[in-house]
Amino acid sequence: MMRSLPDPFRLIALEQVDSTNDEAKRAALEGARHGTVVWAKTQTAGRGRRGREWVSPEGNLHFSVLLDSGEDIAKTPQLAFVAAISVRDALAALVPAAVFQVKWPNDILCQGRKIVGMLLEQAPPWIVLGIGVDIAHAPDPSLYPTICLRQIGSGAEPFDVLAGICDHLAIWYAKWRQDGFAPVRQAWLADAAGLNGPMTARLADGTTLEGRFAGLDAEGALLLDKSDGERRRILAGDIFFPR
Ligand code: BTN
Numbered sequence: 266m267m268r269s270l271p272d273p274f275r276l277i278a279l280e281q282v283d284s285t286n287d288e289a290k291r292a293a294l295e296g297a298r299h300g301t302v303v304w305a306k307t308q309t310a311g312r313g314r315r316g317r318e319w320v321s322p323e324g325n326l327h328f329s330v331l332l333d334s335g336e337d338i339a340k341t342p343q344l345a346f347v348a349a350i351s352v353r354d355a356l357a358a359l360v361p362a363a364v365f366q367v368k369w370p371n372d373i374l375c376q377g378r379k380i381v382g383m384l385l386e387q388a389p390p391w392i393v394l395g396i397g398v399d400i401a402h403a404p405d406p407s408l409y410p411t412i413c414l415r416q417i418g419s420g421a422e423p424f425d426v427l428a429g430i431c432d433h434l435a436i437w438y439a440k441w442r443q444d445g446f447a448p449v450r451q452a453w454l455a456d457a458a459g460l461n462g463p464m465t466a467r468l469a470d471g472t473t474l475e476g477r478f479a480g481l482d483a484e485g486a487l488l489l490d491k492s493d494g495e496r497r498r499i500l501a502g503d504i505f506f507p508r
Contacts, residue, residue, distance in 0.1 A: 267424055271435045273300030274330070283310040286386055286395040289329040293388040297331055304328040304427055311397065313382055314371070315469075315503075317408070321497070324401030324468075325413070326423040331391040336441060341392055342500075343485050345385055346373050348394050348451045352381050355429035356398075356406045360419045366458040369487050370506055378412035379450050393489050399425050408503070420461075450481055454501075457481075459506040464489065468502040478504070 270276055277297075282288045282305040293386055308327050321327045334341040334368065349367045356365050356373065366374045373381035380403075384395040387484035394491045399413035414421055421429075441449050457480075464478040466489055474497060479488040486498040 268301065268428060270428060270431045274302050274435070275300055277301065277303045279303070279305040281305055281307045281309060283368040284308050284312050284395070285327050286312065287382060288387075288394050289331055289395075290386070290388040293331055293391055299331055299391060301359050302328055302427070302431065304423075305332075306423070312384060312395075313397075315382055319382065319384075319397050320390070320402075320404035321397065322324045322402050324423070326396070326400055328397040328427055329395040330392050330431075332394055333390075333439065334392045336425045339484075340446070341385075343377050343441065343449065344392055344394060345383065346446075346449050346453045346481075346485055347437050347441045348385075348434065350456075352383070352396060352430050353400070353435040353456060354433040355426065356380070356414075358433075359426065359429055360417060360420050362415065363417045363419075366456050367453055368458045369481075370501070372409075375409060375412050375417060375438055378406075378410040379460075380412050380414070388484045389488065398423075398430075401427060406464040415434065430478065444486065446483065450483070450485065454480060459504070463507055466497075466499050468499065468507070474499075475480040478506075482483075482487060 285305050306323050308321035311321035313319040317502050353365045368374050371383035372379050380399050383398050390490050403411040403413040458482045466474045476489040476491040479490045486500050489497045
């Protein structure tokens, strides 16, 4: 029997949907609340960031959670970091021998390859946090190389991973609401891929910036130090590290 999810999470389990983010938005319109989890074994139209496709075969984990981002709308992007450290902690507990890193803005890496992607969208009055974990299949790499849990020796099933993530999300979400962004930022930076090293950022308008990854500011913007000494705050984009 499947164990239940911790408070405040309540599960809607489905065989197949277009996108769990879209299903969670529809649920929100019908009155679903903070803590609603929509999990589907497969997605027919899984979405990644910037409209990219998210390949969603059976055996991988695809789910979305409705979350209350609090009174201050400006703090909503901080939820991406709350989510990332929760997923990292859950995977680290499931596969203690592996090393997981967070990658700005919403990925988790293992052995330098992407294993988790996350997508935050609006589902008024909530935020919908969509999480995809490659468990049984690592889709063909497009933008980034990929890896899945089976390739690092884990036999965890999708529900085990979902429940583990919810355990850690319950803890980190409550801490964020109570203590603010500082402990979240510190936990994220402790395992940040590429920190203090060279990086390339590709911004939404297509501009490319080269520099050193100097960390996060107090709001969660990525800091990039250019070689001419200028420091840039980056709020959205893709980042790449030399291989
Ligand atoms: C990315 O890395 O570009 C984000 C990927 C987000 C994928 C998840 S899978 C569950 C949820 N439903 C979607 O359609 N997308 C997210």
